[in-house]
Amino acid sequence: MKMMKKSKIPDSELWLYEDKKAYTDLMKGLKEAKENQTSELATDEL
Secondary structure, eight states: OOOOOOOOOOHHHHHHHHOHHHHHHHHHHHHHHHTTOOOOOOGGGO
16 A cells, blocks of 8 residues: 655635636746746736
8 A cells, every 4th residue: 555645735725726717827827927928017007
């Protein structure tokens, strides 16, 4: 029998894994940041 380490996602972060759109958007943003494909955000336009 092979033992596997079990980990738990903190409750404060669990929503992200349950919200597929939010998770997808986060992964896209992280990929863009890694590839330096970011742009400045005009916070006064929010």
